[in-house]
Amino acid sequence: MRWPLLTTSIEREEDVIAVRQRVRGLGERLGFGVQDQTRIATAVSEIARNALGYAGGGKVEYGVDDGREGQSLAIRISDAGPGIPELDAILEGRYRSTTGLGIGITGSRRLMDRFEISSTVGRGTVVTFGKLLPAGGKSFTGAGLAAMADAVARARPEDPSAAMREQNRDLLRSLAEIAEREEEALRLNAELAETNRGVVALYAELETQAVQLREAGANLESQVAARTAELAEANERLRAEALERGRMEHDLRQAQKMEAVGQLTGGIAHDFNNLLTGIVGSLDLLQSRMAKGRMENIGRYVETAMSSANRAAALTHRLLAFARRQPLDPKPTDANALIIGMSDLLRRTISEAIELRIETAHGLWPTLCDPHQLENAILNLAINARDAMPNGGSLTIQTRNGHLSEKVADPRPGDMPEEFVCIRVTDTGTGMRPEIIARAFDPFFTTKPLGQGTGLGLSMIYGFAKQSEGHARIESEVGVGTSIGIYLPRYRGAGAEVATVAEVPELQRGEGEIVLVVEDEQVVRDLVVEVLHDLGYRTLQAVDGPTGLQVLQTSAKIDLLITDVGLPGLNGRQMADQARETRPDLKVLFITGYAEGAATPTGFLDVGMAMITKPFPVETLAARVSAMIAAKA
Known part of the structure; x- marks a missing residue:
């Protein structure tokens, strides 16, 4: 109680x-x-x-x-x-x-x-x-x-007699309530009797109709039985045909899938074998000459190997772009400023016989994307346009704002952003047939002669657009030309500075600052540590996420964390987030080749974080470390 x-x-x-x-x-x-x-x-x-x-x-x-x-x-x-x-x-x-x-x-x-x-x-x-x-x-x-x-x-x-009188009054009230309910019950009973007479009459009429229905039903039963047998036979035939059709469709999809996989793996194997031949052959020659004490032309072999390795790196980046798994560094970007800044590069890339027109829209919205990848996409489209106009023509690059309400035909369906910035590259070249347009975004699909194209340019552009939460679309007519649009979502961030492609900062030497390197691949870890030592930094090392977090949770002074994203046990981003709970100003440089979390279009990098992609030149690593150490927290 x-x-x-x-x-x-x-x-x-x-x-x-x-x-x-x-x-x-x-x-x-x-x-x-x-x-x-x-x-x-x-x-x-x-x-x-x-x-x-x-x-x-x-x-x-x-x-x-x-x-x-x-x-x-x-x-x-x-x-x-x-x-x-x-x-x-x-x-x-x-x-x-x-x-x-x-x-x-x-x-x-x-x-x-x-x-x-x-x-x-x-x-x-x-x-x-x-x-x-x-x-x-x-x-x-x-x-x-x-x-x-x-x-x-x-x-x-109260007096007992008064209490008794109160109980009697309660009893009288209860009796009056019972009498009232009895009267109501009698009234309802009379109504039910009247209703019952109507029900009896209705039942008699329904019984007559039921007899008639049974007679009609008996006639229908034989007709329904015959028709049911016919339908069952027809249904069995349809079921057999549907099963056969399903099996054939499955076989067709499997064949198409295997054809696509075969084309993809064949293209990758072909290109990588060529590149590995250049790398392995140059290193073999270099090893052989050095063993014989012949040092002439060694630089040429090193340059050949580096050139092939860089081309292999570019090939993996294009494959990741098509798979929408390339690590992006999205920033609010002014597409007008970026395209105008590329104008000299574009003019040097295309033929003198091709007229370049740049038509930028007034009041163009900013978009959130990786400006470096947008540059690569526009440059790839310009190169494709140049190859489609061997006898000259005109190349037009336009920008505009757009809305989802616009109705556009699309050979490759996909979600369009509700409000978007459109960058359209149009040429007056040979154009494409519909069956070519349908496959243009497929990896390693190309109509160029052998050795003149990898077939990854347009697939990379499509993957970049989709990964940036946008879209890409082709319009083309044989003998008239081709127009390819990249649709990127409008950026509405308040007070954000519009970014264009940044220049590499001036390289500065360290003054004994301490850098923690967390990398499970020993070759990469040793390379990073060697570069840091050459730059004048001191280093700590860890082979996985949990070990790196243990170091970060001590009182040791750490000026910069360099970590791979895809670590065993605890990935690099999780480790950095947990470390920032006790070290809120910790600077973090992520290095990644392919990591699911690193490939998201937005929201991966916080303030004081940066990212570079494997494989990276030593100079790029050195410049990024130097800039982050020098930057104020």
Whole structure:
């Protein structure tokens, strides 16, 4: 009982009357209506009278409980009598006592929301009542309940005859309610009798119609059976045809998949074998000449090997771009400024017989993308346009703002950004047939003669656009020319500086700053450490994420963290985030070749973070480390 209020004893008949008066008074103060007050008083006084008559007396505890459904009035009546051996039979309605004990228990249980009774032979009986307070009423707490208990305790018991008259009035009200319900039952019974006569007539009519329907149904059954057999036979034929068609479609998809995989792997193997031939051959010659002490032309072999290695790196970057897994460094970018800045490079790239036109839109929105990759995409499109115009022509690069509501035909369906910046490159070249357009974005697909193209240019552009949450689309007509649009989402960042391609910062030597290098590949880790030592930095090393995090969680001074993204145990970004919980100003340089998390278009790099892609020139690593160490935190 959450809020105990009052405890009284039952020793004589007057105490039973007092119990009824007190519980009725409590019910009134707690907001119960007259009928509920009567129900509560009747249930409690009946159990109190049982305790007096059956056990010679007992104790009554009054209180208020809190529960999930709200507050409730709680009454507990206990006695030390002989107990009730027939309690289970009474509760199940199988026992009829001569004293009225069973009727009192079952009747009281119906009147209350909660009724719990326990009885032990020779030790007595405990009955607990509960009645939920009326919905919408106020809640009661300690001070108010204490005052209420005091008022009830101080109330003078009424004269027994007055209490009897009150009970008689309650009984008369209950009898009037029963009479009213009996009248309602009689009225409903008359209505049901009238309805029943109508139902009988309706049933007779329905029976007649049912006979007619059964006769018609018998005729239909034979027709339906015949038709069902025909349909089952036809359905079986269709099922067999559908299974065969499904098998053929699966075989066709598998064949197309294997053709695409074969084309892709064949192209990769062909190009890498050529590049590896240049690398391995040059290194073999270099090793052979050095073993013989012949040092002439050594530089040429080194340059050949480096050239082939750089071309292999460019090939992997294009493959990652098509797979939409290249690590991007997205920045708010002004496409107009970027294209104008490329104009000299574009003019040197295309033939003098080709006229270059740059048409930039006024008020062009900024877009969030990797400006270096956008430069590469535009340059690739310019080179393709040049090759499509061997006898000269015009190359037009246009920019504009656009909205998703524009209806455009698309040979390769894909999601378009709702508001976008469009960079369109148009030539007056030979154009493409529809079947060529359908495959133009496929990797290693090319119409150029052998050795004049890898077939990765357009696939790289498509992958870059999709990875930047944009799209790419081709329009072409044979003999008229080709137009390729790159659609990049509008950037709405407030106060962001529009970025163009940054210049490489001036290289500065270190002054003994400490750099932690976390890399699971020993060759790469040794290379990075060697470069850092040459630049004048001191280094710490770790072979995986957990080991690197242990170093970062010590008090050791660390000026820069260089980490691979794809580490075993704990990836580089997770390690850096956990380290920044205790080192919020930690500078982090990520190095990655392919890492799922690093390839997201937005939100990977925070302030004080940068990223370079494997394989990287030593000069690039040195410049990036020098710039980050020199930058203010």
